[in-house]
Amino acid sequence: MAQPQLDFDAKSSLDNPLFWDAVILTANKSFHVHKVTVSNHSAVMRKAFSSSFKEGETSEMDLTDEDPMIVAMALKHMYDEESGIKDLGFLDLTKLFHFAHSQMMPSLCSVALDHLTSGKFQISDPTTAADLFTALADVYGSIDSLIDALAAPLLGLVSKDLPSLFRSEPLRGFILDHPAASTIVGDQVEFGAEIIPLGRCPHCKVIAWCCFEPLRDNCYCRHCKRYSHAKIIDVRKYVIADYSRDVKTGKRS
Numbered sequence: 001m002a003q004p005q006l007d008f009d010a011k012s013s014l015d016n017p018l019f020w021d022a023v024i025l026t027a028n029k030s031f032h033v034h035k036v037t038v039s040n041h042s043a044v045m046r047k048a049f050s051s052s053f054k055e056g057e058t059s060e061m062d063l064t065d066e067d068p069m070i071v072a073m074a075l076k077h078m079y080d081e082e083s084g085i086k087d088l089g090f091l092d093l094t095k096l097f098h099f100a101h102s103q104m105m106p107s108l109c110s111v112a113l114d115h116l117t118s119g120k121f122q123i124s125d126p127t128t129a130a131d132l133f134t135a136l137a138d139v140y141g142s143i144d145s146l147i148d149a150l151a152a153p154l155l156g157l158v159s160k161d162l163p164s165l166f167r168s169e170p171l172r173g174f175i176l177d178h179p180a181a182s183t184i185v186g187d188q189v190e191f192g193a194e195i196i197p198l199g200r201c202p203h204c205k206v207i208a209w210c211c212f213e214p215l216r217d218n219c220y221c222r223h224c225k226r227y228s229h230a231k232i233i234d235v236r237k238y239v240i241a242d243y244s245r246d247v248k249t250g251k252r253s
Contacts, residue, residue, distance in 0.1 A: 022049060022059045024075065026068040031075055035059070041078040043104035070099050077108050085111060090121050090128055094135040094150070101146055109149070117153050123161040132157060133170035140178045 022038070024031040039046035048055035055061050063071055073096060076083035088096065093116050100108035121128050132154060139150050158165060165171045 022061070024071060025060060025062050025064055026066060026071050027064045029068050029072070031071065033075060033078075037078055038075070041105050041107065045103060066099060067095060070095050074099055074103070074105065074108055077111065078105075085115065088115070090116070090131040091135060094138070094154075097150055098138075098142070098146065101149055113150075113153055117157065121157075123157050123165065129165055130170050133174045136174055137177065 019034055020032040022033050022035045024033055024038075035045075035049045039049060045061065048061055049059065050056060070092070073083045073085055073088075077085065085093075085096065093112050097109055097112040097116070100106075100112060123129055123132060136151065136154050136158075139147055139154065158171070
């Protein structure tokens with residue numbers, strides 16, 4: 001006997017009450033959804049709605065701590081509807097990636113990351129640069145798996161536009177607060193004739209912006225709070241801090 005066919009288009013059913021069987025709660029709006037659709041995209045939602053916990057018993061999922069706009073875009077993506085993701089700014093795209101990562105939505109993570117790294121954002125723009133380092137600071141303040149997933153692509157954007165970002169306050173502040181990320185710049189940085197006070201500290205091994213003028217000796221690492229002797233090797237192309245002595249003891253490092 002042939003099975004009856006349901007006239008049900010999952011792609012256009014987010015606002016269609018037919019077969020609604022779950023609710024996503026946000027701070028200012030509730031979204032009626034279909035468990036089969038959201039569970040197909042999100043491993044977290046699938047586990048929640050199929051469990052014996054509150055979500056499974058009430059068919060309600062509490063996302064009141066999340067940005068309602070981000071949740072709405074994620075749900076529209078699940079239903080293959082026009083979500084407006086392409087129009088998001090840099091920070092909102094990183095928020096969308098955070099949400100997709102937390103809900104284990106690999107397809108949405110991929111979409112958000114594609115937009116972030118597509119080249120449409122001019123990292124040399126001061127506003128975008130500030131947003132980039134705000135996003136990186138949020139990433140480094142998050143769980144390790146998010147650092148693994150998003151830090152490398154964002155740091156890649158920094159590396160591509162390093163000449164325009166190198167002396168910016170957002171980059172300085174980020175490196176000082178997150179020394180583990182200092183590998184985005186190398187020991188030798190070429191900027192034509194520009195003189196840049198940068199070097200790798202011989203004590204803590206962190207690349208640091210050092211408080212010294214060109215051709216002066218006193219060099220201070222803001223990360224480990226120690227002084228060293230510094231020698232400018234070549235001011236025509238590079239400024240490389242050649243730390244050879246401890247200022248207080250006079251001994252070589």
